[in-house]
Amino acid sequence: MQRHSSTGPGSSLPVLVGEAEQVSKSFGETAALVDVSLNVRAGECHGLVGRNGAGKSTLVSLLTGLTRPDHGAIRLEGEPAPGLADRGAWLARVACVYQRSMVVPPLTVAENVFLNRPTGRGGQAVNWRRMRAEARELMLEWGFDVDVDQEAGRLTVEQRQIVEIARALSIGARFLILDEPTAALEKAAVERLFERVRRMREGGVGVLYISHHLEEIYEICDRVSVLRDGELVLSGDVSSVSQANLVAAMVGSAPPRRATEIEAVKLRVEPGETRLAVDHLVVFSRAGSVADVSLSVRAGECVGLVGLDGSGSATVADAVVGLMKPRSGAIAINGKPVRAGKVDSTLRRGVGYVPQDRHARGFAPQLGVAENLTLALLDRLARRLGLVAFAERDAIAERQVEKLQIVARSLQQPVSSLSGGNQQKVVVGRALAPDPTALVVVNPTVGVDVASKEALLDALGRARDQGVAVLLVSDDFEDLRVCTRLVVMVRGRIAAEFDRPPWDRQQLIAAVEGLEVAV
């Protein structure tokens, strides 16, 4: 593992730093990858794109030795891949910088760079002076600007990324996988990242660059490969692939009815008064910041807020219900401003909320279906001395169970023992039970079966028709069929608006990926 002599840029290495040859991988019944071949040359940046679930992460775990392919072979630096148990050998050849940070906060930058590697004589002692000097030298060599004596916990997202890249380079890896490296970066930081990637490319490092933002692929990559449903559907020089072709490859040819249009909603009610108004909202968040977003939702309207992970669309929803404190801007519900950090008072004002992560915020797993469904209206059910009116509670719960077709043995069955689809129905039912005037819904159909999805979307559609103002945040295009208007967010800003259903899939995808809308 001691390969410090070759840490500098410009060292000669095999032409192919990483290679997957006809690899296939299945998890149970699902084929995650089918017969995929892809290689990364030294000194090139290879873009990898594909929608969620296309098999990108599976390919990354094969290339980094976290799993073994069912068929096919992985080669690193021209040699067959080492055994899965030999972590050291993998780390010396390939590294992946994930979105989730892998630095150790209490340790210094230098220590993070040399994590688990000897720096002194004898292999066991830590030579601090040498470690710091080598880390500093490494940073200088690659043009990274991070103080090696800083505590890693105090670094910015960008600096943490640099530390992880530096760690990989110092071990000697010349094959670097960047998994959505720009998701949490601001614009200036993205530029600096590109500068670093170019520098590594010149130094003979091969980069596999995974991104949802196609314009980045055109800016920084030499070649691009597209995965769809576990298959490699396109691979070639970036200069020879047009944006339209790239999008077409990602989307594929769906069944004819859905090829271009997403089922449209029939407008039954004319939109009424404005229920929910967001004015020049600015929010900072690790999960995706919001930079100046204004929108309004009127009664009887369902506005779809569409964006990739990290685009800030979910953050808007969090801010609207008061979970996150905005930097600036105003949020009003029924004309009155929302107070940040007071979720309960927001909800009491007639807002129903379906949170993004149902396991974290959606339900109390050990409580029964009825209790969970009525959690939001406990004060309305409270009688003398604060005792809960159980009969009334069960009646309300029963109504929601019917409306949403929740499948449960009884109203008392713990929600933890329900299927994912039924759990989600309980969460949506909880939001609907108090008869809200506005609904804020985030990814309501993630991980649920087709039948549940229909039931959930129908329920949202009914609420809309009854005059509820619905803000639906989702990146699943199927969800958008209940919407009457779409707002697309890219990097914290509104990139496009569509106000006449039906929606054109191609245009929508192009907008979401941050491309010019190509017609």
Added chain:
Amino acid sequence: MAEGAVERPAAGARPTPRRDPRLVVLNWFRELTLVPVIIVLLIAGAVVNPVFFTPSNLINVAEGGAALGMVVVAESLILLTGKFDISLQGTFGLAALLGAWLIAPKASEGLGTEWNPWIGLVIVLLVGLAVGTFNGFLVIKANFNAFIFTLAMSILLTGLQLGWLGGQTVYNLPEAYIYIGAESWVGVPVSVWITVATFVVAALFLRYHRAGRAMYAIGGNLEAARAAGIQVDRIRIGVFMVASILAAVGGLMQAGRVTAVTAGQGSNLIFGVFAAAVIGGISLDGGRGRMVGALTGVILLSLVTNILTLSNISSTWIDAVDGAIILIALGLAKLIGTERS
């Protein structure tokens, strides 16, 4: 963490500065938060009772702190890796007891086997090793919750101690067995020498040994440590084993000091241990803290105990005052920023 902070523009060949001396000073300052408190206590001690500043009393303080200190080192090591072990107090009592029981004559509540005292010493260490291994495997490999599991172990070990002795005290122990608790080198008790050496070795190990740094990495971000190829389970189990052995040695010191093992040795010790470690800056969340800090925590607690004994406070009130002083020290540590969680 400044989310929106903009990094300085990427500099080309700008030489990176030497290690900022202010940073070094700040780090030490953070570790030595308690020093002013200790100075205040020293002054208070002198005011409370003129006996306080006599050499024999100060040695007495150090001796009292030695046994506690061993367990604090042990607990700190475990805390750094992000776990904890309540049963160290059980090991502290049971290991010393078992050794004593097998070597003491029947007349002084021993079993009557009257084994060689050296075998007794080996047994003390073996008990520590056995308990540590058991705890380590079940907490790390079998994934038992460390709090509830080691709490149960603690109750079990203390119960065994009481049951075996039937509430009696084993006394009249051979010289070799009580040597480290009863003898002195150049006027300072052997136990104090050993504890100080243990602190120094632990501090150097944590700072300069690969495994020591790996412990910080494990406590700081377990998944990152695993991804870096650190053998996280092996190290964490190893730490449990070492810690229990240290606690057993601490128990031996205590036994030597009073030249007997009582059925209650170690009871309620663990609260003081946690208090010393935490006010000394060892984070309960893992990955943060240094041995110097833990040492100041031990000194502080030992001084408090001594001063309270010397003062005229009624013995029934000592615990309350003890608790209040720990709370004040915690508040101070938080103010200065040692305990950030």
